Amino acid sequence: MLARRLLLPGLTTLALTATGCSSTPHTGAADAAAPATLAPAGDGTSQQLDVAAAPQGTPTPAAVARAGAKGRTEQSSFKVASYDQASGRAVIAKAPQGPAPGKSTTPSATAKPSGSASPSASPSADKPVAVGDVIASAPAPGAPNGLLAKVTEVVGKTDRGTEVKTASTTLASVLNDDKADGKVPVDPSSVTVEPLMKGVTFSWAKTGGVKFGPEGAKLPLGNLRLDVNAAVDTAPDAPASAGASVSGFVQLAPQVEFSYDGSGGSGPRGAFLGMSGDWSSQWELQGRAAASTGAPKRIPFAKLHSAPVIQVGPVPVVVNLDMTCYVQVEADGRVTLDVQQDVKGDFKVGGTYALGKGWTPVSQSNVKSTPVTATVTASGKVKGALGAEASVGLYGAVGVSADFAPYLRGEADAKATASSDGKNSLSGSWALYGGFDLSGNLHLQLSLFGTPLFERKIPLGALNREWALASGHAER
Numbered sequence: 099m100l101a102r103r104l105l106l107p108g109l110t111t112l113a114l115t116a117t118g119c120s121s122t123p124h125t126g127a128a129d130a131a132a133p134a135t136l137a138p139a140g141d142g143t144s145q146q147l148d149v150a151a152a153p154q155g156t157p158t159p160a161a162v163a164r165a166g167a168k169g170r171t172e173q174s175s176f177k178v179a180s181y182d183q184a185s186g187r188a189v190i191a192k193a194p195q196g197p198a199p200g201k202s203t204t205p206s207a208t209a210k211p212s213g214s215a216s217p218s219a220s221p222s223a224d225k226p227v228a229v230g231d232v233i234a235s236a237p238a239p240g241a242p243n244g245l246l247a248k249v250t251e252v253v254g255k256t257d258r259g260t261e262v263k264t265a266s267t268t269l270a271s272v273l274n275d276d277k278a279d280g281k282v283p284v285d286p287s288s289v290t291v292e293p294l295m296k297g298v299t300f301s302w303a304k305t306g307g308v309k310f311g312p313e314g315a316k317l318p319l320g321n322l323r324l325d326v327n328a329a330v331d332t333a334p335d336a337p338a339s340a341g342a343s344v345s346g347f348v349q350l351a352p353q354v355e356f357s358y359d360g361s362g363g364s365g366p367r368g369a370f371l372g373m374s375g376d377w378s379s380q381w382e383l384q385g386r387a388a389a390s391t392g393a394p395k396r397i398p399f400a401k402l403h404s405a406p407v408i409q410v411g412p413v414p415v416v417v418n419l420d421m422t423c424y425v426q427v428e429a430d431g432r433v434t435l436d437v438q439q440d441v442k443g444d445f446k447v448g449g450t451y452a453l454g455k456g457w458t459p460v461s462q463s464n465v466k467s468t469p470v471t472a473t474v475t476a477s478g479k480v481k482g483a484l485g486a487e488a489s490v491g492l493y494g495a496v497g498v499s500a501d502f503a504p505y506l507r508g509e510a511d512a513k514a515t516a517s518s519d520g521k522n523s524l525s526g527s528w529a530l531y532g533g534f535d536l537s538g539n540l541h542l543q544l545s546l547f548g549t550p551l552f553e554r555k556i557p558l559g560a561l562n563r564e565w566a567l568a569s570g571h572a573e574r
Contacts, residue, residue, distance in 0.1 A: 144361035147273070147411030149280025152236065163232040163272045176226045178233065179259050181240035188233070188245065190226045191259030226260050228252065232271045233264065236407045236414040243405055243494030244416030246272075246546070269358065269492070270365055270548025272413050279357040281374070282408045284419065286322035292401040297327040300400070313347070321376075323349040326399045330427055331388040336434070342388070344397075344425045346381025346484060354408060354417045354490070355448060358547065362453065369547045371497050372448015372460060373419060373490040379504060382438045383482040387429040394428035394481070418495075421488040426503065432478030439506045439532070442466050447500040447558065448490070449540040451549050457540055459558040465504060467532040467567065481507040483535070492546045500538030500558060507531045507564070533564035 162176070179191035227233065227249050235245040247264035248271070254261060286302035287310065293300075301311025302322040309315055313323050330342035352375040359368035388395075402421040407414050443465035451457050485503025489496045510528040540556040 145276045145411075147276050147278040147413075148409070149278050149282060149356055150409050151282050151285070152407035152409045152414055154285075162227055162234075163274070164228075164230075178235040178238040178241065178245055181235075181238055181245055183240065186247070186250075186264045187253070187261060188241075188247070188264055189256065189259045189261050190233075192226075227262060232267050234269075234272045234413050234415070236416060237405060243418050244407070244414065246493045268546055268548035269413075269415070270360060273358050273360055273410065275360045275363050276411065277359045277361055278410045279370075280408075281353050281355050282406065283320050283351070283353045284375075284404055284406050286320060288406060289322055289402050289404045291324070292403075294398050294400055295326075295328055298400050299325045301325070317349070318351070321349055321351045322402075323347055324400050324402075324423055326423075326425065328397060328399060328425065330383075330385070330397070330425075331395070332386060334388070336386040342383075342385030342427075344381060344383050344427070344482065344484070346379060348423050348484060348486065349376075349378045351376040352419065354406060354419070355446070356408060356410065356415065356417070358410070360548075365453075365548050366451060367453045369451040369549060370448060370460075371417075371490065371492065371544065371547075372446060373488065373498070374444065374446035374448075376442075376444050377465075377502070378440075378442040379484050380438075380440045381425070381482075381484045382436070383427070383480075383506075384436050386432070386434040387427045387480060389430050389432075390428045394426050396424050396426045398422050398424045416493050418491050418493070419488070421486050423486045424484075426481075426483040426485065426505075428481040430478045430480070437482065437506055437508060437530075439467065439504075441504040441532075445502055445536075447488070447502075447536075447538060448498050449544055449556075451544070451547065457544060457549065457552060457556060459538075459540055459556055461500070461536055461538070461558045461561065463502075463534065463536060465534050467504075467565075477511045479507075479509040481505055485535070491541075491543055495543035495546060496541050497544045497546070498538065498540055498558075500536065503535040505533050505535065506567075507533060527569070529569035530567045531564050532567050533562065536561040 176190055177193040179189040181188045229249055229252060231249045233245060233247050233249065235241065237244050245264075246267060246269065248267040249262045250265050251263040252260065253263060285304060287304050287308065289302070291298075291300045299312055300322070301309075301313035301317060303309045303314050303317040303319050305319055309317070311323070313325065317323055325347040327345040328343065330344055332342045336342075352373055355370060355372045355374055357368065357370040358366060360366050400423045402419075402423070404419045406417050406419070408417060409415075443463060445463040446460060447462075448460045449457050450460050483503040483505035485501065485505075487499070487501050489499040491497040508528070508530045536558070537560040538558040540558070542552060542555075545551045
């Protein structure tokens with residue numbers, strides 16, 4: 099039998115950059131890393147719009163781009179009072195001057211023709227919108243992911259406001275020939291969490307010293323954290339002392355990245371939608387996990403959702419973020435182990451559009467594996483991951499989906515308690531690897547930008563990078 103303690107010193111760095119196919123051919127892998135640099139529009143009418151988080155505790159303006167007038171989209175004093183998704187009917191009403199206590203309101207905005215003498219004027223109370231106008235609204239009753247729609251019919255006045263029929267449309271109809279580019283952190287207090295098993299806790303910290311959850315006091319501002327302590331199926335022939343479990347946490351500081359360039363005047367010349375941020379996780383896998391049959395056993399432990407509103411000039415753009423955090427164990431049922439791993443780094447997933455090239459995936463990460471301790475007993479193989487399935491989209495439609503999974507993999511042909519200091523003797527052989535899996539797709543719904551449709555998902559490109567942490571072999 100061998101008795102050796104494994105302590106992995108130092109940091110191992112992994113840089114991942116994915117390239118993929120686009121709806122039209124491209125020649126350089128670097129094209130996938132960022133939106134293309136575009137020349138200014140020749141007509142000089144394009145404006146650079148600010149990109150920022152929508153104000154908290156105040157009315158969030160929507161936008162109404164006027165039919166037949168290529169002008170600037172402006173704020174108005176109207177809101178979407180209600181929306182019925184099945185029929186596409188909405189009610190447009192006068193917004194309160196301020197939010198009611200404990201509630202938020204959603205007023206609107208209008209786009210006036212260029213050269214209007216009163217660019218901030220609102221449409222009349224009798225006719226808040228007309229056929230052909232485009233509405234972009236923050237979340238409203240019946241539209242929890244906001245509303246981006248064109249008015250097809252003004253039905254008439256009701257006791258709640260003006261009822262209209264609508265049809266779907268694109269951001270190009272409200273952003274016109276303007277430009278925008280920015281990153282907006284996601285307020286961790288806006289994230290809703292649905293635990294999927296016992297032993298899951300949620301914590302966050304935000305600006306102003308506001309903290310939540312048992313770990314909130316430890317977190318950097320803007321971070322959220324999920325802690326999990328879950329049992330894993332144990333191999334049938336394992337002793338009671340080899341009961342398997344996974345424990346640890348995932349910590350994130352997500353942000354939305356958005357850009358748009360409509361300076362060509364006939365649809366976007368460039369666009370980007372994605373999610374990025376810092377990631378850290380620390381987890382421990384113990385015991386003898388049951389043998390995997392078929393696909394590795396994936397155990398979701400929490401679902402997260404947020405619908406942050408980013409203000410692009412006067413236009414509220416509703417971004418939907420969804421994430422399912424999971425642990426995944428792949429084993430042959432023979433190995434008993436005690437493994438700890440810390441992972442820190444950053445990530446970026448999304449899609450970038452350039453006129454003439456179409457949509458191209460963006461997938462980047464820099465990951466560092468910090469010291470790991472491990473004890474491996476018996477012969478066999480095991481792989482454990484603590485990851486997340488994530489998606490980002492606009493107005494409730496998915497645009498990008500990704501699966502982000504740092505993992506640790508071990509294998510041994512004898513009992514091994516090992517240390518990388520080399521002082522102890524070793525019998526048998528063992529190996530320990532750190533790694534990272536990243537996969538995902540661009541989806542049809544990115545056509546919401548007003549870019550040409552594509553008829554299939556575009557893979558981000560399945561990435562796998564693995565590095566040796568430690569290994570050894572010695573005769574008995």
